Amino acid sequence: MAHPADPLTGLPHEERIRSRKLAGGVATIIADATGLAKVDSEALERELREAALALPGVEEARVAMTASQRHRTLIAIGSGKGGVGKSTVTANLAVALARAGRKVGVIDADVYGPSQPTLLGKHDKPEAADDKLLPVEAHGVKFLSLGQLVSPGHALAWRGPMATGALANLVEAEWGDTDLLLADLPPGTGDVQLSLIQRSRPAGAVIVSTPQDLSLIDARRAIDLFNKMSVPVLGVIENMATYVCPHCGEASHPFGTGGAEAAAREMEVPFLGRLPLSLTIREQSDAGVPPAASAGPEAKAFAEIAARLLEALETPVH
Ligand SMILES: Nc1ncnc2c1ncn2[C@@H]1O[C@H](COP(=O)(O)OP(=O)(O)OP(=O)(O)O)[C@@H](O)[C@H]1O
Ligand SMILES: [Mg+2]
Numbered sequence: 001m002a003h004p005a006d007p008l009t010g011l012p013h014e015e016r017i018r019s020r021k022l023a024g025g026v027a028t029i030i031a032d033a034t035g036l037a038k039v040d041s042e043a044l045e046r047e048l049r050e051a052a053l054a055l056p057g058v059e060e061a062r063v064a065m066t067a068s069q070r071h072r073t074l075i076a077i078g079s080g081k082g083g084v085g086k087s088t089v090t091a092n093l094a095v096a097l098a099r100a101g102r103k104v105g106v107i108d109a110d111v112y113g114p115s116q117p118t119l120l121g122k123h124d125k126p127e128a129a130d131d132k133l134l135p136v137e138a139h140g141v142k143f144l145s146l147g148q149l150v151s152p153g154h155a156l157a158w159r160g161p162m163a164t165g166a167l168a169n170l171v172e173a174e175w176g177d178t179d180l181l182l183a184d185l186p187p188g189t190g191d192v193q194l195s196l197i198q199r200s201r202p203a204g205a206v207i208v209s210t211p212q213d214l215s216l217i218d219a220r221r222a223i224d225l226f227n228k229m230s231v232p233v234l235g236v237i238e239n240m241a242t243y244v245c246p247h248c249g250e251a252s253h254p255f256g257t258g259g260a261e262a263a264a265r266e267m268e269v270p271f272l273g274r275l276p277l278s279l280t281i282r283e284q285s286d287a288g289v290p291p292a293a294s295a296g297p298e299a300k301a302f303a304e305i306a307a308r309l310l311e312a313l314e315t316p317v318h
Helices: 038-053 086-099 160-171 191-200 213-228 259-266 279-286 297-314
Strands: 017-023 026-032 060-066 073-078 104-108 136-138 141-145 180-184 204-209 233-238 271-274
Touching: 026 038, 038 060, 073 086, 073 191, 073 213, 073 297, 086 104, 086 141, 086 180, 086 204, 086 279, 086 297, 104 160, 160 191, 204 213, 204 259, 204 297, 213 233, 213 259, 233 259, 233 297, 259 271, 271 297, 279 297
Parallel strands: 026 060, 073 180, 073 204, 104 141, 104 180, 204 233, 233 271
Antiparallel strands: 017 026, 136 141
């Protein structure tokens, strides 16, 4: 008889084994398949069964893979107003988080105006396996967008259930070992946002706003929506704040400055940081080279915001 304290020693992939038991010649092993693609999970299951059967005293081996309990954090990036730079911030924040060592994915949830393929500089069509879309990778970030699924330039005239159904396919895609998933929302507080919140329960939301009052009024509306739906607002990012003239170096504030920080304080949500109105950000974004992937001052600004976001994620919500 095998030693009762440790009947099944020497199995491979110790780190994935959650429990093991040998009784009456039957080995029962439970392993964690978190983050594994279906084919890898099946391979692991086979390998464990064969290894167990090779051990003395094992006549039969039963291996159960736990339902892939992915500890994936979905973060919605929203704004009240359009054109404040949500998509640009999402792409660059994703790159900055990946540079900080996280496994990051981006969902382009702006089904009416997808822009992530342009921002991340990749227009490949995603393939599918087992009825699930396989995200495309660029700049160390996985992403999926409806922009990859329709021909470029074709306006999406989808409304209501078609749009929300398409979005669900992106969220439920094969994200593998991705642990942080950023969803770039369309502007405002409409159907797509509600459907994402209700179906996918984001762990938190980030609001992007420019500093001027009109944008801030809408940002408050977006914060209200997330609060009402019990999605913690992880913070506010102020975009297009300071403008440094490339010729004379003088700093000016075309949309004002500090407004988003004040609004965040007033609404008791963290302020995650400020991004300058920068020609580099605009030009590199249009060219599909996220400035967060470079070594310039913009990359530093995004890295700082990424670090604060990670801090906010670790702070328990009250
Ligand atoms: N900090 C910045 N400096 C300079 N240009 C910027 C900055 N942030 C965004 N932009 C530019 O502003 C335009 C709008 O940005 P973006 O598409 O990211 O906004 P959005 O909020 O996602 O818009 P929409 O509401 O249409 O989805 C783009 O041309 C982008 O390059
Ligand atoms: Mg956008």
